[in-house]
Amino acid sequence: MVKTVSKNILQILIILIFNNFLAQQTPEKLPENAVNDTISKKDTVVVKKESLEDVLRTKADVQRRDFQKKMIYLNKNAQVKYQDMQIDADYISIDEQKNIMYARGKQDSLGRIIEPVITTQAGKVYETTEFQYNTKTRQAIAFNARTEENEGVIVANKTKKYNDSVFAMKRAIYTTDDYFIKKKDTAADYYLRASNIKLVKTRNKSSIISGPIQMYIEEVPTPLIMPFAILPFSDKRSAGILIPSFGERQDVGFFLNGLGYYQPIGEHFDLKILSDIYTKGSWNLRPEMNYIKKYRYSGNFSADIGTMVRGIKGLDNYGKTGTYRIAWRHTQDTKANPFLTFSASVDVVSTKFYNNTLNNNYILNQNVLNTQQNSTVTLTKRFLKLPVTITGTASYSQNFATGLSDLRLPQMNIAINQFYLFGSKTGVRSGLLENLTVNTGINLTNYVQTQEGELFKAAMWDKMQTGLKNNITLGTNTTVAKYFTFSLGANVDNALTTKTIDKFYDPIQNKVVTETNKGVSGYSTFSTTASLQTTLYGTKNFKKGSAIEAIRHMMTPSIGFTYSPDFGGSGFGYFRNYYDANGALTPYSIFEGGIIGSPTSGLVGALGFNIGNNVEMKVRSKKDSTGVKKIKIFESLNLSGNYNFAAKDHPFSIITVNGQSSFFNNKLSVNTSLSLDPYRIIYIPGQEAGIRTESFGHFSVQGFNVQMSYPLSSEIFGEKVDYSKKYSKKGEIRNENYYFDDDNYAHFDQAWTLNVNANYAYTRSSASRTPTKLASVGLDGSIKLTPYWNINGSTHYDMVTRQLAYTRIGFSRDQRSFTINFNWVPFGQYKVYDFFIGIKANILSDALKYKDRSFTQPNAPF
Numbered sequence: 001m002v003k004t005v006s007k008n009i010l011q012i013l014i015i016l017i018f019n020n021f022l023a024q025q026t027p028e029k030l031p032e033n034a035v036n037d038t039i040s041k042k043d044t045v046v047v048k049k050e051s052l053e054d055v056l057r058t059k060a061d062v063q064r065r066d067f068q069k070k071m072i073y074l075n076k077n078a079q080v081k082y083q084d085m086q087i088d089a090d091y092i093s094i095d096e097q098k099n100i101m102y103a104r105g106k107q108d109s110l111g112r113i114i115e116p117v118i119t120t121q122a123g124k125v126y127e128t129t130e131f132q133y134n135t136k137t138r139q140a141i142a143f144n145a146r147t148e149e150n151e152g153v154i155v156a157n158k159t160k161k162y163n164d165s166v167f168a169m170k171r172a173i174y175t176t177d178d179y180f181i182k183k184k185d186t187a188a189d190y191y192l193r194a195s196n197i198k199l200v201k202t203r204n205k206s207s208i209i210s211g212p213i214q215m216y217i218e219e220v221p222t223p224l225i226m227p228f229a230i231l232p233f234s235d236k237r238s239a240g241i242l243i244p245s246f247g248e249r250q251d252v253g254f255f256l257n258g259l260g261y262y263q264p265i266g267e268h269f270d271l272k273i274l275s276d277i278y279t280k281g282s283w284n285l286r287p288e289m290n291y292i293k294k295y296r297y298s299g300n301f302s303a304d305i306g307t308m309v310r311g312i313k314g315l316d317n318y319g320k321t322g323t324y325r326i327a328w329r330h331t332q333d334t335k336a337n338p339f340l341t342f343s344a345s346v347d348v349v350s351t352k353f354y355n356n357t358l359n360n361n362y363i364l365n366q367n368v369l370n371t372q373q374n375s376t377v378t379l380t381k382r383f384l385k386l387p388v389t390i391t392g393t394a395s396y397s398q399n400f401a402t403g404l405s406d407l408r409l410p411q412m413n414i415a416i417n418q419f420y421l422f423g424s425k426t427g428v429r430s431g432l433l434e435n436l437t438v439n440t441g442i443n444l445t446n447y448v449q450t451q452e453g454e455l456f457k458a459a460m461w462d463k464m465q466t467g468l469k470n471n472i473t474l475g476t477n478t479t480v481a482k483y484f485t486f487s488l489g490a491n492v493d494n495a496l497t498t499k500t501i502d503k504f505y506d507p508i509q510n511k512v513v514t515e516t517n518k519g520v521s522g523y524s525t526f527s528t529t530a531s532l533q534t535t536l537y538g539t540k541n542f543k544k545g546s547a548i549e550a551i552r553h554m555m556t557p558s559i560g561f562t563y564s565p566d567f568g569g570s571g572f573g574y575f576r577n578y579y580d581a582n583g584a585l586t587p588y589s590i591f592e593g594g595i596i597g598s599p600t601s602g603l604v605g606a607l608g609f610n611i612g613n614n615v616e617m618k619v620r621s622k623k624d625s626t627g628v629k630k631i632k633i634f635e636s637l638n639l640s641g642n643y644n645f646a647a648k649d650h651p652f653s654i655i656t657v658n659g660q661s662s663f664f665n666n667k668l669s670v671n672t673s674l675s676l677d678p679y680r681i682i683y684i685p686g687q688e689a690g691i692r693t694e695s696f697g698h699f700s701v702q703g704f705n706v707q708m709s710y711p712l713s714s715e716i717f718g719e720k721v722d723y724s725k726k727y728s729k730k731g732e733i734r735n736e737n738y739y740f741d742d743d744n745y746a747h748f749d750q751a752w753t754l755n756v757n758a759n760y761a762y763t764r765s766s767a768s769r770t771p772t773k774l775a776s777v778g779l780d781g782s783i784k785l786t787p788y789w790n791i792n793g794s795t796h797y798d799m800v801t802r803q804l805a806y807t808r809i810g811f812s813r814d815q816r817s818f819t820i821n822f823n824w825v826p827f828g829q830y831k832v833y834d835f836f837i838g839i840k841a842n843i844l845s846d847a848l849k850y851k852d853r854s855f856t857q858p859n860a861p862f
Contacts, residue, residue, distance in 0.1 A: 056135075057081040060092070070096040078103070082135065089117040089131070099136040105129050116146070122164070124148075138163060145169075147199070149206060150233040152176040154199065167199040173216075174208060174231070176839065177817040189816050190217045190839070192229070207232040217815070217837070224837075239263045242274060245821075245836035249360070251310055253279035257360050257834065260286075268293055276358050281309035284358035299330035299344070308356040321356045325349040339382045346375040348396065351403055351452050355829075363830045364823050366806055373398045387417035405455070408447050415441040421474075432488065436476040443469045447595040467595035470494040480532070487560075489529045495596040496522035503588050504578045512580070523574050523591065525567055525599045531560030549618040549628060556612035561605075562642075568601025575601055606653075608642035636660045649694060652678045654702065668710045675703035683769040690766040704762040712754040712781075723747055737787035754781035775799040788814040 061076035072094040074080070080087045080094070080101060090106035105128070106115035116127040119142075127146035134140070140161035147154045147167075156172035175181075175191035194210040208231040215224040226241060244259035260274035269291050276284035284306030292298040304325035311317035330344040354368045362368050375396040382389050391413045397406040420429070421436045429435050448464040470493070477487040502515045538553040568575040568587060577585050589598040613634055621629035641655040657674040680695035724730075727739035727747060738746040757778040764771035776799060782792035790812045796805040807827050813820040818840055824833040 054083045056094070058092075058094070072096070085119065085121045085133070087117065087119050087131065087133075090115060099134055101133045101135065103128075103131040113144075116144075128159075148181065149199070149208075152233075153181045154197070154208070156197065165201050167201075169197040169199065171195060172197040175817065179816060187219065190215065190818055192216075194229070205233060217818075222837075242272065243836075243838060245360075245834050247360070247832060247834040249278070250831040252282045252308070252358070255279070255360070258836075276306065276360075278309075278358070281307075282358055283307055286359065295333050296336045297330065297332045297342075299328070302327045304353075304359060306358045308358060321352060323350050323353045323356050323358065325353055339384065341380045342378070344377045346377060346396075347373050348375060349373055349398065351398070351400060354400065357830075360832055360834050363825055363832055364808060364834065366808075368830065369806065371400050373400070387419065389415045389417070391415070403451060404449055405452065406447070406449050407455075407460075408445055410444075410446060412444045413441060414443075430478070432476045432478050435478060436474065439471075439473040439475075441471060443471075445469075445595055465595040466498045468496040469596050484532055484534045487529075487531045487533070490526065491528075492524070492526045494522070494524045495591075496520060497591065497594050497596045499594065500590040501588075501592060501594075502576070502590070505580055507581075510581065512578070517590075521590070522596075523567070523572070523599050525564070527562060527564035527604070529560055529562045531558055533558035547620055549620065551615065551617045551633075554614040554616075556614075558610050558612075560608045560610075562608065564600060564604040566601065566603040567599040572599070574599050603646040604644060605646040606642045606644040608640070610638060610640040613637040613639075632662060632666075634659060634661050650679060650692065652696065654678075655699070664710075667716070668708065671705075671707045673703070673705045674701070676700070677702045677766075681766050688768055688770070690769055692766045700764075701762065702764055704760075706758075706760050708756075708758045710756045712756065714750065714752045721749070723749070748787050750784055752781065752783035754779065773800055776805070790814075 058072065058074055058078075058080050060074035060078040062074070064073040064075075065071070066073070074092040074094075076090065078087075078089050078092040080092055080103075082101075087101065087103050089103035091104045093102045094100075095102075103117045103119075105113040105117045108114050113129040116129060117131045119126040119128065119131055125148065126142065128142040129144040130142065131145075132141045138161075140159075142159040142161070143157065145154075145156050145159040147156075147159075152174055153176075154169065154172055154174050156169035158170045159172075160168045162168065171193075173188070173191040173193045174197070175188040177185070177188040177190065179185040180188040192210075192213050192215055194213040197208055197210045200207050200209065208229070210229045210231075211227075213226050213229045215222045224243075229241070230239070232240075240262050242258060242260035242262055244256040246254070246256050248254045255276060255278045257276045258274050259277065260272060262270065262272050264270040269289060272288045272290075274286040274288070276282075276286070284304065286302070286304050288300060288302040290298075290300040304323070304327075306323055308319075308321045308323060310319045310321075326346070326348045328344055328346040330342065332341050332343060354362065354370055357363065357368055377394045379392040380389065381391075393411040393413070394409045395407075395411065396409075399405070416439075418437050418439050420434070421438055422433050424434050445467050446464060447467065448460055450460045450463060454460045472492040473489070474491075475487065475489040477485055480486045498518065498520055500517045500519070500521045502517060504513055504515075505511075506513045534557065536555040536557070538555070540551045540553075542548050542550060568589075574591065575587050575589050577587050580586050587601065589601070591598045614636060615633040617631045617633055618628050619631060620627065623629075637657070637659045639655070639657050642653045644651045644653070655676045655678060657672075657676070659672045660670070662669050676699045677692070678696055678699055680693045680698040681690040681700060682693055683690040723739040727741055729740040730736065731738040731740065731746070738748050740746055755778075757780070759774065759776050759778075761774040762771055763773075776796055778794070778796040780794040782790060784790050791810070792812070793807070793809040795807040797803075798805050804827050806825075808823060808825050810821065810823040812822070819838055821836045821838075822833065825831060
């Protein structure tokens with residue numbers, strides 16, 4: 001035993017002496033790149049990591065430390081600062097052993113939280129009733145947390161923070177109600193509720209990812225439920241669901257209109273796909289792609305493809321019709337290239353598209369009343385040093401009444417800018433020769449009129465016409481006797497075409513037959529004009545102090561002589577004759593109905609006249625600063641006609657009168673036109689057509705039209721009131737747009753507008769004894785019942801048939817964070833109502849797409 005102990009002591013002494021000897025040795029200097037491996041990893045002493053990585057700063061009105069349990073308790077105005085986090089609460093406890101901080105808001109006598117815990121981290125503020133944070137794992141759990149993200153706020157019963165980027169929330173709501181965010185109101189006017197939400201935050205953006213989510217309005221659940229939602233909070237475009245409207249149409253049943261999805265594609269493109277679904281089997285698909293390149297161009301492609309189902313299958317009223325619409329819009333930035341511009345406005349639809357439309361926007365925007373659709377693609381080339389402009393055009397026009405379409409492809413126009421034929425000797429042009437100008441150009445056109453089923457088929461190409469036309473216009477003017485302007489002009493047309501016609505009467509078929517001849521043919525025509533014009537003024541002054549101070553009449557009379565040869569003569573070869581069923585010789589032009597038009601027949605030596613009038617009145621006015629106010633009685637009143645000295649019969653033409661004026665501070669606009677036939681027309685009993693005699697001086701009305709429009713508004717009938725100065729009290733929360741008088745009655749600006757349009761047209765000719773009359777009155781307006789309620793609508797009343805035509809009534813409600821729109825068409829072919837709810841917040845403009853619909857636009861894009 002003693003030996004063993006002595007032996008162990010001796011071994012320890014030897015080790016200590018040896019270590020002391022090594023410690024006194026001076027180690028050799030090792031190379032800089034050498035690795036010192038003389039010390040084993042087993043000899044390394046590992047320092048235990050501190051539980052806190054930063055200084056923990058605390059303060060409170062009452063502080064207590066329990067050393068045995070390693071706890072710190074903070075009461076009343078407690079605050080903890082750790083790294084980038086600050087916690088302010090009524091009560092905070094810190095468990096140093098478990099590395100957990102717990103905070104609770106201020107409680108009332110019943111234990112309810114009346115003041116929240118405020119947690120600030122990285123510039124973001126979080127409000128909770130209870131909060132727990134692990135300083136080691138950096139994970140946190142919060143109860144009833146309120147988190148603001150961009151324009152919205154999230155409130156969750158329980159929130160778990162996994163790291164600085166990922167938050168998991170249970171039983172959470174999200175809203176963008178500004179009143180709720182700013183705590184002006186304790187209840188949000190709407191919110192989206194989900195059982196589980198994940199908030200993902202990065203340096204540049206954040207987003208919410210949820211499972212099934214439902215929309216609540218004023219605490220009431222709505223049928224709007226989505227299986228999932230991704231709400232991105234970023235300034236950049238992002239994908240999202242498109243909210244539909246819903247309603248009912250008499251012909252196709254209940255519907256969802258505009259349900260779809262939005263997807264951005266790179267920097268310059270985005271794609272939107274909308275769908276319309278009806279309970280009676282109809283469906284519609286509407287894809288749309290927009291593109292833009294800044295400072296270069298912008299545009300969009302869109303389509304409208306669907307199937308209209310009407311009636312009940314198996315019954316006589318059942319019908320199934322396919323419809324389509326294809327559109328392309330392209331606009332070039334004016335700064336992109338001033339010498340080469342390209343634009344496109346293509347809109348191609350099926351013939352019965354508007355009669356079978358499934359997109360309710362066409363009904364509410366009155367597009368279903370369209371009778372024609374036009375498409376144009378234009379390319380224009382200009383030159384820096386040449387006075388030439390080249391324009392290439394392709395156009396397509398559809399007439400839904402006749403079912404025919406006009407196609408011009410391609411069409412090219414070369415225009416030479418106007419130039420003076422002679423130079424000026426003094427620098428100031430004077431006389432007829434120095435003022436002589438030339439306008440000329442060449443127009444090439446390929447034209448065909450075809451039916452929808454023949455488009456781009458052999459039948460269409462067989463009917464295609466090609467025409468080339470050159471026009472030269474010469475004009476000059478000079479002043480005669482100081483007050484008269486004398487003008488001379490000449491016009492020359494040269495035309496070529498690939499098709500002409502022959503006409504003959506076929507006794508077997510008992511009709512006139514028209515045959516087409518293929519081959520190049522053309523004509524040349526010219527005409528000359530000479531005119532004299534002056535301006536006369538007349539003023540009538542009234543006695544001083546009269547309500548009317550003066551009336552001024554300005555008259556612009558002009559006379560002109562026009563000469564044109566008879567191109568219907570046999571020497572030109574432009575006209576031929578055939579014998580009709582009665583054996584009468586009937587002339588016709590071989591270019592009749594052609595693309596380049598037809599030359600005129602008959603010698604023209606006509607003296608024309610035009611008298612322009614402008615009448616104004618000066619009246620006394622206290623409202624005007626000058627004390628005088630001008631009133632336009634007639635802005636223009638023109639009388640025109642001509643007498644053809646070379647005509648064999650009816651030398652006087654139809655006399656036309658056109659007038660335009662405005663009254664009541666230019667609010668009431670009136671446009672009129674009148675056509676008078678100076679010859680008597682006799683209608684034989686039993687015959688519809690009349691005979692135009694040579695009896696002059698009867699001046700029967702052949703046409704009359706008057707159009708009136710008057711925009712009424714609340715501003716016309718009263719001055720605008722400044723409610724902030726008139727009333728001392730203003731409403732709060734939801735009533736902040738109201739002002740209250742001493743009796744607590746609410747006042748607000750109740751603006752309204754009403755546009756009144758009236759039209760009357762009368763037409764009669766020698767071809768029919770029965771005149772045609774059209775008379776209608778249209779109303780279009782809106783009124784704000786309250787700052788949040790707006791009613792708008794439009795209607796037309798046909799005074800001839802005594803029936804209401806197109807009528808629409810709309811209601812809209814501003815619910816602070818979203819709007820509710822309701823539109824109703826109670827009469828006509830389409831009886832429909834449409835209901836739409838949309839969120840206004842910009843942050844949800846992608847995730848829950850909402851487009852503020854304006855049904856007052858006549859041609860809204862789709």
